[in-house]
Amino acid sequence: MEFTTTRSLSDAPPFPQPRVCPYQPPPEYERLGERGPLSRVTLFDGRVVWLVTGYPEARQLLADRRISADRQRPDYPAVAPRFQAEVAKRLVLIGMDPPAHDEHRQLLNPYFSRKRVEELRPVVQGIVDQYVDRMLETGPPADLVRDFALPVPSRVISEILGLPAEDLDFFQEASRCLLQATTREESQKAGGELVGYLDRLATLRRTEPGPGLIGLLAREEVGAGRLSHADLVQMALVILVAGHETSASTIALGTITLLDHPELLARMRADPAGVPAAVEEILRCVAVTDLAGVRVATEDIPVAGEVIRAGEGVLLSATMANRDPRVHEDPTAFDTGRTGRRHLSFGYGIHQCLGQSLARMELEVAFATLFTRIPTLRLAVPADRLPTRPPGSGTVQGVNEMPVTW
Numbered sequence: 001m002e003f004t005t006t007r008s009l010s011d012a013p014p015f016p017q018p019r020v021c022p023y024q025p026p027p028e029y030e031r032l033g034e035r036g037p038l039s040r041v042t043l044f045d046g047r048v049v050w051l052v053t054g055y056p057e058a059r060q061l062l063a064d065r066r067i068s069a070d071r072q073r074p075d076y077p078a079v080a081p082r083f084q085a086e087v088a089k090r091l092v093l094i095g096m097d098p099p100a101h102d103e104h105r106q107l108l109n110p111y112f113s114r115k116r117v118e119e120l121r122p123v124v125q126g127i128v129d130q131y132v133d134r135m136l137e138t139g140p141p142a143d144l145v146r147d148f149a150l151p152v153p154s155r156v157i158s159e160i161l162g163l164p165a166e167d168l169d170f171f172q173e174a175s176r177c178l179l180q181a182t183t184r185e186e187s188q189k190a191g192g193e194l195v196g197y198l199d200r201l202a203t204l205r206r207t208e209p210g211p212g213l214i215g216l217l218a219r220e221e222v223g224a225g226r227l228s229h230a231d232l233v234q235m236a237l238v239i240l241v242a243g244h245e246t247s248a249s250t251i252a253l254g255t256i257t258l259l260d261h262p263e264l265l266a267r268m269r270a271d272p273a274g275v276p277a278a279v280e281e282i283l284r285c286v287a288v289t290d291l292a293g294v295r296v297a298t299e300d301i302p303v304a305g306e307v308i309r310a311g312e313g314v315l316l317s318a319t320m321a322n323r324d325p326r327v328h329e330d331p332t333a334f335d336t337g338r339t340g341r342r343h344l345s346f347g348y349g350i351h352q353c354l355g356q357s358l359a360r361m362e363l364e365v366a367f368a369t370l371f372t373r374i375p376t377l378r379l380a381v382p383a384d385r386l387p388t389r390p391p392g393s394g395t396v397q398g399v400n401e402m403p404v405t406w
């Protein structure tokens with residue numbers, strides 16, 4: 001009996017594993033990867049699901065129409081208790097299948113195209129400069145998360161959506177509570193506050209014009225009956241939450257990674273043309289969402305010699321797929337000389353990140369400006385002493401504070 005328990009646990013170890021170092025995958029992940037491109041893990045509620053760690057297998061599955069992202073399905077797996085909250089199940093776009101997903105996506109794509117994002121570069125540069133100015137005026141020291149990494153993408157996304165600047169602290173805090181909630185109730189409370197806020201704003205913008213995407217969609221799409229008010233509120237919620245916390249964490253963890261590799265940082269500083277490649281390598285290595293997607297199979301799917309049965313949960317590991325030794329030479333090394341974009345940090349397939357061009361541009365501007373204007377920037381505490389996020393909230397990685405000096 002004892003043998004069976006031990007065997008079944010080791011066959012399907014718990015997932016996710018806690019991080020020991022905030023910018024490195026949990027040590028246990030290496031062993032998960034050694035078990036082949038597909039293996040089984042156990043979630044907090046005891047459910048056993050597939051974990052896909054191989055790069056080609058993860059791409060194949062993310063592009064397969066026989067897996068569903070519909071969070072309302074009773075068989076959709078919850079990676080942490082917060083995903084059981086109603087607010088998490090109701091998310092449009094990311095939590096929907098075609099055709100509804102595709103309709104919403106087509107509506108939003110033009111606003112996040114590479115061309116549109118490039119037009120925003122001067123705005124983003126202005127925001128980045130403003131926060132660096134403030135750090136230089138008031139520091140050293142500074143908290144890079146509070147003073148730079150979090151407010152920069154928050155300001156950018158509020159400009160895009162048209163959120164009043166004075167609401168920045170409110171939605172930063174509510175998003176933090178939503179993403180770091182360890183219970184369904186906490187998640188519901190924070191999500192409910194954000195939904196209420198966006199609902200009021202979308203209602204106001206229908207009659208009182210204001211800048212930004214919420215006002216535009218409220219007038220043009222909701223006004224014309226092509227989009228429901230409730231869906232607009234949900235869209236704004238997804239863009240708001242997905243659009244700043246992920247970029248903020250990548251700025252913070254990417255800064256630590258660059259500081260950890262002074263020769264590569266010096267090369268990036270000397271050659272601004274190398275910044276996009278450095279950003280791509282940071283994205284590959286830090287993969288802040290950890291998972292490139294969470295899905296459920298709607299039919300039996302044969303893959304890599306296994307069969308994923310209809311109704312089984314499937315987690316696609318960006319962290320592990322990004323380190324697949326079949327795809328990357330010396331996969332655990334941080335190497336800004338790599339070419340290509342072979343990582344799943346923005347997901348793949350129909351749900352591939354809507355904001356990826358925006359995120360890339362924000363990261364380029366943030367790193368280039370930060371290390372040019374504060375060339376002696378360094379951590380004020382050893383990197384491995386920075387507290388990791390509390391376990392139990394899921395897989396989104398980051399640090400809540402990051403003391404720096406210069």
Ligand code: HEM
Nearest residue numbers: 093094242243246247250293345346347351353354355359
């Ligand atoms: C470094 C920053 C970012 C990372 C690592 C990231 C990561 C991801 C990943 C892995 C997915 C796929 C999820 C899945 O398939 O289930 C995704 C989807 C999404 N992301 Fe991002 N993201 C980032 C920045 C942004 C930004 C700036 C926005 C703002 C617009 C954004 C908005 C979205 C949306 C709306 C989706 C859902 C797309 C769909 O379902 O069609 N993300 N992101």
